[in-house]
Amino acid sequence: MTQLGPAEDDPAEEAEPVKLGRRRDHTRDPDILAAAVDVLAECGYDGMTIDMVASRAKAGKATLYRRWPSKGELVIDAVACMKNGDLNLSQLPDTGTLRGDLIAMIKPHSIEDGEKKLRVIAGLMSLLAHSPELAETARLSVVEPRVTAHRFLLRRAIERGEISPTSDVDNLATVTTAMASMRVLFERKPVNRDFLISLIDGVILPAVGLGAGSGADPGSGSAPEAPPAADPAVTAH
Amino acid sequence: MTQLGPAEDDPAEEAEPVKLGRRRDHTRDPDILAAAVDVLAECGYDGMTIDMVASRAKAGKATLYRRWPSKGELVIDAVACMKNGDLNLSQLPDTGTLRGDLIAMIKPHSIEDGEKKLRVIAGLMSLLAHSPELAETARLSVVEPRVTAHRFLLRRAIERGEISPTSDVDNLATVTTAMASMRVLFERKPVNRDFLISLIDGVILPAVGLGAGSGADPGSGSAPEAPPAADPAVTAH
DNA sequence: TATATACGATACTGTGGAGTTCCGGATCTT
DNA sequence: AAGATCCGGAACTCCACAGTATCGTATATA
Numbered sequence: 114m115t116q117l118g119p120a121e122d123d124p125a126e127e128a129e130p131v132k133l134g135r136r137r138d139h140t141r142d143p144d145i146l147a148a149a150v151d152v153l154a155e156c157g158y159d160g161m162t163i164d165m166v167a168s169r170a171k172a173g174k175a176t177l178y179r180r181w182p183s184k185g186e187l188v189i190d191a192v193a194c195m196k197n198g199d200l201n202l203s204q205l206p207d208t209g210t211l212r213g214d215l216i217a218m219i220k221p222h223s224i225e226d227g228e229k230k231l232r233v234i235a236g237l238m239s240l241l242a243h244s245p246e247l248a249e250t251a252r253l254s255v256v257e258p259r260v261t262a263h264r265f266l267l268r269r270a271i272e273r274g275e276i277s278p279t280s281d282v283d284n285l286a287t288v289t290t291a292m293a294s295m296r297v298l299f300e301r302k303p304v305n306r307d308f309l310i311s312l313i314d315g316v317i318l319p320a321v322g323l324g325a326g327s328g329a330d331p332g333s334g335s336a337p338e339a340p341p342a343a344d345p346a347v348t349a350h
Numbered sequence: 351m352t353q354l355g356p357a358e359d360d361p362a363e364e365a366e367p368v369k370l371g372r373r374r375d376h377t378r379d380p381d382i383l384a385a386a387v388d389v390l391a392e393c394g395y396d397g398m399t400i401d402m403v404a405s406r407a408k409a410g411k412a413t414l415y416r417r418w419p420s421k422g423e424l425v426i427d428a429v430a431c432m433k434n435g436d437l438n439l440s441q442l443p444d445t446g447t448l449r450g451d452l453i454a455m456i457k458p459h460s461i462e463d464g465e466k467k468l469r470v471i472a473g474l475m476s477l478l479a480h481s482p483e484l485a486e487t488a489r490l491s492v493v494e495p496r497v498t499a500h501r502f503l504l505r506r507a508i509e510r511g512e513i514s515p516t517s518d519v520d521n522l523a524t525v526t527t528a529m530a531s532m533r534v535l536f537e538r539k540p541v542n543r544d545f546l547i548s549l550i551d552g553v554i555l556p557a558v559g560l561g562a563g564s565g566a567d568p569g570s571g572s573a574p575e576a577p578p579a580a581d582p583a584v585t586a587h
Numbered sequence: 588t589a590t591a592t593a594c595g596a597t598a599c600t601g602t603g604g605a606g607t608t609c610c611g612g613a614t615c616t617t
Numbered sequence: 618a619a620g621a622t623c624c625g626g627a628a629c630t631c632c633a634c635a636g637t638a639t640c641g642t643a644t645a646t647a
Contacts, residue, residue, distance in 0.1 A: 141624080157476025159396035162604060173625035178606065232479065238472045238535060239394025245538070252536050281552025288525060288553065291532040295524060298475060299489050299531075301482075315518025316525065320557040378594080399634060410595040415636065590646080599638075608629075616621080 139180055145170045149191035154229050157236030158188060185244075188237065192250050195230055197258040199223060202265050211270040211323065215313045218262065224304050230255045231297045259290045267321070276321040285317055292316075376417055381407045386428035391466050394473030395425060425474065429487050432467055434495040436460060439502050448507040448560065452550045455499065461541050467492045468534045496527045504558070513558040522554055529553075 148170035152161045163184060167174045181187040199222070206217030234241075234251050241248040264286035270276045289312055293304045302308075318324055385407035389398045400421060404411045418424040436459070443454030471478075471488050478485040501523035507513045526549055530541045539545075555561055 139623095155479075157479070160476060163606080164604080167625090171625085173627090174605095175607080175609095175626085176624060179623085184605070234536075235479065236476045238475045239397065241535070241538070242392075242394075242469065242472065248536075248538055256532070256536050281548065281556075284529070284549060284552045287529060287532060291528040292521070292524060294532060294536075295493070295528040298478070299471075299485075299493050301478070301485055311518065312521060315521045316553070316557050319518075319559070320553050320561075322556070322561070324557075324559070376593090400636080401634080404595090408595085410597090411635095412596085412637085412639095413594060416593080421635070588647100592643100592645085594641105594643075596641090597639085600636085602633105602635085604632095606629105606631085608627100610626090610628105611624105612626105613624075614622090617619085 141170065141172055141176060142180065145172055145177060145180070145187075146191045146194045148172075149187055150195060150229075150233060153188065153191060153236045154232040155236075158240055160236070161188075163187075189247055189250060192233065192237070192247065192254055195233065195254040197226075197254070199226075200258040200262050202262065205262055205265060207269075211266060211275055211321070212313065212318060214266045214270075215263075215317065216310065218266075219306055219309050224306075224309075227255075227259070227293065228297055228304060231294055235298050256287075256290050256294075260286050263287075263289060270321070276323060280321045285320055288312065288316055378407065378409050378413060379417065382409055382414060382417070382424075383428045383431045385409075386424055387432060387466075387470060390425065390428060390473045391469040392473075395477055397473070398425075400424075426484055426487060429470065429474070429484065429491055432470065432491040434463075434491070436463075437495040437499050439499065442499055442502060444506075448503060448512055448558070449550065449555060451503045451507075452500075452554065453547065455503075456543055456546050461543075461546075464492075464496070464530065465534055465541060468531055472535050493524075493527050493531075497523050500524075500526060507558070513560060517558045522557055525549065525553055 145166065149161070149166045152165045152169060156165070161184075163174055163177055166172075166187070167177055177187060181190065206214045208214050208217055234255055237247065237251070241251060264282055267276070267280065267282045267286055271278045271280065271282070289309065292312055293309075296302050296304055296308065314324075382403065386398070386403045389402045389406060393402070398421075400411055400414055403409075403424070404414055414424065418427065443451045445451050445454055471492055474484065474488070478488060501519055504513070504517065504519045504523055508515045508517065508519070526546065529549055530546075533539050533541055533545065551561075
């Protein structure tokens, strides 16, 4: 419904000229939505109270209800405003090799961001079953951008001739996000760099025929940074 | 804490001889726990009320509180009693090939069972962050048996010499469960036979060097049942 | 049959939180 | 300065649900 952003005016809402005293500000929206996301990540939907969000945003409870008709609507907006910024296809890494691209996508900020978003989703997962709208919003905000990014990198590797065009792009593009979700939600272990590299070298690359020999070091070592053996176009290092 | 089962007596509880009228029956426990699991799968932890469980089990609310001190304890027992039966390692399929074993694990009952258990976990996922005990119980009941089964099949394929001993067994054993979870919880699509086969032929087998040529049919076709090309020991068909 | 217990049903209490209302102060417009 | 509106704070109502208590009944022992 509502989109975040510093300030964005929907002209349809300004139809009738309001020129009295102060105009409709709703200038607290970003703070409130950010507070809602924080509380959701920590307490989940049912553990979150309107008072928590209000006090964390240093706002009055009435202010929230002036802006959103119910707790549910607020949460929908909060989830929607999590839609990722740092994953637009136009500025994904382009190192010349699939492995280089995948490694380059491992950024501490992105990992931390992803873990928090997963915790938010975990907090309202019981609602997703009964609210298709919220479920779709959550998917579009959290998993879809990451899967799309991976799919883009895989497709480019195919066009480059680096990997086979019969590779199962759709499934492979989802593997990393699925494994990270499993790790955060069920195993409660952090998604660190070593884990992601073990996925790349132990699952993704072998599955597209780029395995080092075949398969890889069963990821537990400290720094399995060594690139695979056979490589059609190694540009870096 | 409490384990399910048709009837199992903890001798420690029978210490003092109770020989009056009727003995401690608790004969309704299985019905109540099953009802709790059902309600959890449909409504989640916060959506579930004690009255729902009681009425679905055709029991009185007081009966539940005679047996469990609180809603939380009941839920812990309900989750614990979901621990799988049909996945003990001693009777996993043994077809002679990894692909045959993986395909043989696709059983409608097992899929349906798994989806329901995932829905239960989804319903109390927001609690897992604050209750390590419940989180571990859930993991042991739902994901651990499946991952262990896959790990067993992969290790056997290594011993058999069918796949490379450097295969990333731990990650690959988790892939199917992780992808199925993603599909059920986020994408809200059913885990059907075609999807699981596309995982086997598009991710697992290629990753261990058993891909058909390399990669497989990007799973959308109706019956991609054709086994891969090179195969060291084909016994079936 | 007499006794004691476990059970189902139902009424009850207490509490936490959603949503509402009101008010004083701050801020912008004119 | 005067007017109008938004905000933060705090009090309030209302309700759903956890947990308790009571009672009649069914069932098993003796």
